[in-house]
Amino acid sequence: MIKISVKTAKKREVVDITDQVNEEIEKLEIKDGICNLFLTHTTAALTTADLDPGTDQDYLAAFEKMVPKLNYKHPHDPGHTPDHISSALIGTSLTVPVEHGKLILGTWQKVVLIEFDGPRERQIVLQFS
Amino acid sequence: MIKISVKTAKKREVVDITDQVNEEIEKLEIKDGICNLFLTHTTAALTTADLDPGTDQDYLAAFEKMVPKLNYKHPHDPGHTPDHISSALIGTSLTVPVEHGKLILGTWQKVVLIEFDGPRERQIVLQFS
Amino acid sequence: MIKISVKTAKKREVVDITDQVNEEIEKLEIKDGICNLFLTHTTAALTTADLDPGTDQDYLAAFEKMVPKLNYKHPHDPGHTPDHISSALIGTSLTVPVEHGKLILGTWQKVVLIEFDGPRERQIVLQFS
Numbered sequence: 005m006i007k008i009s010v011k012t013a014k015k016r017e018v019v020d021i022t023d024q025v026n027e028e029i030e031k032l033e034i035k036d037g038i039c040n041l042f043l044t045h046t047t048a049a050l051t052t053a054d055l056d057p058g059t060d061q062d063y064l065a066a067f068e069k070m071v072p073k074l075n076y077k078h079p080h081d082p083g084h085t086p087d088h089i090s091s092a093l094i095g096t097s098l099t100v101p102v103e104h105g106k107l108i109l110g111t112w113q114k115v116v117l118i119e120f121d122g123p124r125e126r127q128i129v130l131q132f133s
Numbered sequence: 134m135i136k137i138s139v140k141t142a143k144k145r146e147v148v149d150i151t152d153q154v155n156e157e158i159e160k161l162e163i164k165d166g167i168c169n170l171f172l173t174h175t176t177a178a179l180t181t182a183d184l185d186p187g188t189d190q191d192y193l194a195a196f197e198k199m200v201p202k203l204n205y206k207h208p209h210d211p212g213h214t215p216d217h218i219s220s221a222l223i224g225t226s227l228t229v230p231v232e233h234g235k236l237i238l239g240t241w242q243k244v245v246l247i248e249f250d251g252p253r254e255r256q257i258v259l260q261f262s
Numbered sequence: 263m264i265k266i267s268v269k270t271a272k273k274r275e276v277v278d279i280t281d282q283v284n285e286e287i288e289k290l291e292i293k294d295g296i297c298n299l300f301l302t303h304t305t306a307a308l309t310t311a312d313l314d315p316g317t318d319q320d321y322l323a324a325f326e327k328m329v330p331k332l333n334y335k336h337p338h339d340p341g342h343t344p345d346h347i348s349s350a351l352i353g354t355s356l357t358v359p360v361e362h363g364k365l366i367l368g369t370w371q372k373v374v375l376i377e378f379d380g381p382r383e384r385q386i387v388l389q390f391s
Contacts, residue, residue: 005230005232038389042229042230045242046183046241046242047183051351051353052353053304053346053350054346056337057335057337058336058337059337059343061335062334062343063346063347065334066332069330070328071199072194074198077190078187078188078191080185085188085191092180092192092223093180093223095181095224095353097227097228098355099357100355101387108300108387109302113302113303127239131230133167133391134294169357173366173367174371175310175368201328203327206317207314207316208316214317217311220311221310221321221374222352224309224353225310226358256368258366
């Protein structure tokens with residue numbers, strides 16, 4: 005088990021973490037297996053995405069539009085509630101296969117962290133089985 | 134592999150199952166590893182969430198608003214269809230790391246079962262690797 | 263690790279892959295464990311669902327309605343963007359328990375591939391731990 009940090013630079017951002025995860029796989033000399041990623045936060049998410057130029061903005065625009073802005077009850081900061089909803093909906097755990105020392109992904113597929121309340125330093129736990 | 138039951142008390146409810154899962158980890162004397170949770174139902178979901186007081190109602194209100202009420206074709210009870218949509222969208226499998234005999238979670242992060250069609254007794258399969 | 267193919271027949275479709283996965287489990291003579299599924303695509307998704315007759319159309323109608331049609335920036339084909347959003351939201355990884363040589367699922371629960379941009383031949387990586 006290792007823990008990696010991802011520094012996000014904006015309030016809302018899609019960060020491609022594929023290369024960072026592959027570098028850890030290389031350092032640990034893992035050749036084949038299963039890579040489990042878990043994000044220990046409630047206003048960010050992990051998923052896979054197509055990241056053609058501009059597409060990161062498309063994901064953020066769509067999530068912003070989909071998650072309703074209601075009269076939320078959150079005691080400290082109800083304005084954060086849509087960020088919590090997006091995180092719970094997209095998810096914080098992801099399991100990706102590893103082969104020949106790299107994540108197996110589709111041609112256009114990337115592993116991404118979606119930041120909804122940055123900039124922050126986010127922690128991801130990586131485990132291999 | 135063990136199976137645990139979660140009794141839900143309301144039609145729609147966010148249930149914090151973190152302590153219940155941690156108790157099973159303690160009983161099984163698992164120190165470090167990966168905890169896989171799988172929910173064997175189609176009108177409930179598993180995810181991680183922030184559970185400040187009142188926030189459970191925020192999640193339910195948001196999902197209720199997001200999932201459209203269309204003229205659904207479900208043969209027995211089309212009124213249940215939004216519950217099925219929410220379950221498929223949020224998901225029924227979750228993988229969380231374990232360290233020092235406990236789930237690794239963020240400060241405000243909880244493992245939750247979201248009930249969309251209770252009250253019921255829900256089954257979760259727990260596996261460790 | 264094995265890779266399986268799923269041929270989709272329509273532009274948008276919910277395909278029940280439960281039997282296909284169970285056949286692979288039988289061939290590999292896996293009795294108990296964890297089945298990790300990973301879909302190497304960005305316009306399709308994996309999840310669990312209730313598949314009563316007609317319900318497949320309900321899922322597709324709901325996702326179509328939920329994901330907004332905005333002025334997307336995707337450089338090649340912005341019309342595909344809602345398919346990418348649905349894929350990232352529903353997810354491409356799924357972990358299901360195996361017992362007595364079969365996936366453990368609820369009475370009405372199926373493992374499904376949701377196609378948003380078919381017809382295509384989709385690849386799924388299956389791993390067991």
